[in-house]
Amino acid sequence: MTRLAIDPAAAAAEMAEFSRRMATAASTLATIDASGEGCSPREAVHRDGHAVLWRYRPAAADAGIPPLVICYALVNRPYMLDLQPDRSLIRGLLARGLDVYLLDWGYPGREDFGLTLDDYIVRQLGGCIDHVRHAHRLESVNLLGVCQGGTMSLCHAALFPERVRNLVTMVTPVDFHTQDNLLSKWVQGVDVDRLVEAQGNVPGEWLNAAFLALMPLRLTVGKLSALADIADDPQALANFLRMERWIRDSPDQAAAAFAEFVRRFFQENRLVRGGLTIGGRPVDLRRIECPVFNVYATQDHLVPPSASRPLAGLTSSRDYSTFEFDGGHIGIYVSRSAQELLPAAIAQWLASR
Amino acid sequence: MNTGFPPPPWFAAFQKSPLATGGFDPAALAASYRHLFMSTAPAPNPAAGTAGALRLQRATQTFAQLAAGAAADAGARFQAALASTDPALPKITTLRALHALWIDCGEAAHAAAAHSPAWAQAQAEVLNALVQLRAESSGASQ
Numbered sequence: 216m217t218r219l220a221i222d223p224a225a226a227a228a229e230m231a232e233f234s235r236r237m238a239t240a241a242s243t244l245a246t247i248d249a250s251g252e253g254c255s256p257r258e259a260v261h262r263d264g265h266a267v268l269w270r271y272r273p274a275a276a277d278a279g280i281p282p283l284v285i286c287y288a289l290v291n292r293p294y295m296l297d298l299q300p301d302r303s304l305i306r307g308l309l310a311r312g313l314d315v316y317l318l319d320w321g322y323p324g325r326e327d328f329g330l331t332l333d334d335y336i337v338r339q340l341g342g343c344i345d346h347v348r349h350a351h352r353l354e355s356v357n358l359l360g361v362c363q364g365g366t367m368s369l370c371h372a373a374l375f376p377e378r379v380r381n382l383v384t385m386v387t388p389v390d391f392h393t394q395d396n397l398l399s400k401w402v403q404g405v406d407v408d409r410l411v412e413a414q415g416n417v418p419g420e421w422l423n424a425a426f427l428a429l430m431p432l433r434l435t436v437g438k439l440s441a442l443a444d445i446a447d448d449p450q451a452l453a454n455f456l457r458m459e460r461w462i463r464d465s466p467d468q469a470a471a472a473f474a475e476f477v478r479r480f481f482q483e484n485r486l487v488r489g490g491l492t493i494g495g496r497p498v499d500l501r502r503i504e505c506p507v508f509n510v511y512a513t514q515d516h517l518v519p520p521s522a523s524r525p526l527a528g529l530t531s532s533r534d535y536s537t538f539e540f541d542g543g544h545i546g547i548y549v550s551r552s553a554q555e556l557l558p559a560a561i562a563q564w565l566a567s568r
Numbered sequence: 569m570n571t572g573f574p575p576p577p578w579f580a581a582f583q584k585s586p587l588a589t590g591g592f593d594p595a596a597l598a599a600s601y602r603h604l605f606m607s608t609a610p611a612p613n614p615a616a617g618t619a620g621a622l623r624l625q626r627a628t629q630t631f632a633q634l635a636a637g638a639a640a641d642a643g644a645r646f647q648a649a650l651a652s653t654d655p656a657l658p659k660i661t662t663l664r665a666l667h668a669l670w671i672d673c674g675e676a677a678h679a680a681a682a683h684s685p686a687w688a689q690a691q692a693e694v695l696n697a698l699v700q701l702r703a704e705s706s707g708a709s710q
Contacts, residue, residue: 218650222661226663229664401691402692405692
């Protein structure tokens with residue numbers, strides 16, 4: 216007995232149709248222009264090395280909410296947050312009257328070999344926050360950190376709590392040693408100091424390969440074979456291509472900062488265990504007293520919810536709340552349900568504080 | 569995962585192959601590693617010694633064995649899934665459904681292996697060995 220009940224003639228027809236669809240998809244993909252970084256108008260208002268602070272203007276009446284600075288991860292490009300008009304967290308926030316700033320870390324070059332976490336978290340992120348504070352004559356701003364950017368935002372808020380009015384963390388790893396964190400397990404044995412000494416900046420392609428290796432079949436063969444489903448839909452193919460471009464568009468990682476992050480966070484888990492210092496300054500999450508909104512995805516294979524949830528007991532905030540999104544690490548930004556739920560949830564949370 | 573099915577013939581052959589038994593030529597491996605793994609790395613200098621190359625050989629041998637084990641497990645899971653008589657499971661009537669089942673079984677086998685300490689250790693050792701080889705080559709070429 217077997218569950219297999221494939222009729223040979225039907226299988227042959229299915230293969231022929233699949234081949235036709237894949238050929239159609241390939242032809243259409245070749246005509247699509249997926250260049251550009253984001254879809255919303257913006258202007259560069261501050262620069263520090265390769266880092267650029269972009270300002271987006273509200274698309275609706277000013278909601279009267281202090282400006283929001285978004286700190287993205289170093290390992291991917293931030294235009295994921297503004298990928299296309301119908302898949303843009305930033306658009307959703309602008310439509311609710313928020314004044315949004317986005318910190319774009321840029322593409323580190325060989326000259327950035329020695330950039331440390333102190334440079335990123337204190338100087339560059341701090342410089343951007345100070346620019347916004349001065350521009351709006353405010354003592355503090357709202358800060359939203361994404362993934363590794365959330366970890367960095369937590370560090371910044373702990374070092375300079377007076378600068379952060381409200382803190383939102385999205386799919387942010389806090390405890391790097393939970394049992395289901397596969398990426399963390401994989402890096403425990405890596406001699407990261409020797410790696411950067413021999414290699415210099417870490418190529419973005421290496422990180423891509425590691426991320427794909429987490430689900431090697433689903434994220435390669437599985438995803439590509441699904442192209443057949445959208446072969447006759449040019450819009451869906453364009454969406455696919457934009458996503459693929461973003462996935463492959465990984466900046467190289469500045470050697471010193473990469474080694475620091477892997478060692479202190481992934482390997483030593485110091486954000487949770489204690490003993491973390493950035494630029495010689497101790498980082499203690501208990502110094503965070505502002506309201507905290509922790510958003511995470513229940514099916515996140517890259518930053519499992521178990522890595523984000525522990526934030527609950529680590530700060531001194533008396534106004535801590537969470538938002539569990541039913542989806543994955545990328546879906547939380549580009550899925551339809553994310554567009555419906557997240558901008559509203561974040562805007563509402565900020566508006567009431 | 570023990571499904572009661574014997575390992576496939578290719579796996580038995582693999583277990584006897586030089587890849588599994590360590591019959592590599594380290595010099596040949598070192599000469600070709602950059603094409604396999606690190607295209608931006610300089611060509612290795614044979615005069616630099618073969619410590620890194622030998623380490624890489626051992627590391628890839630160990631990791632390849634684990635990967636082959638995961639692949640065999642995936643195949644066994646796939647066979648078991650197809651042979652299941654559970655009436656709640658639907659019949660596989662299309663190639664698409666068969667492909668989806670194969671991916672599910674493959675990912676399950678990968679997850680079971682990839683979360684193990686042995687896998688993490690072996691994978692890290694491949695990277696550490698590559699780094700050593702690169703460092704030796706760079707140092708010897710200066």
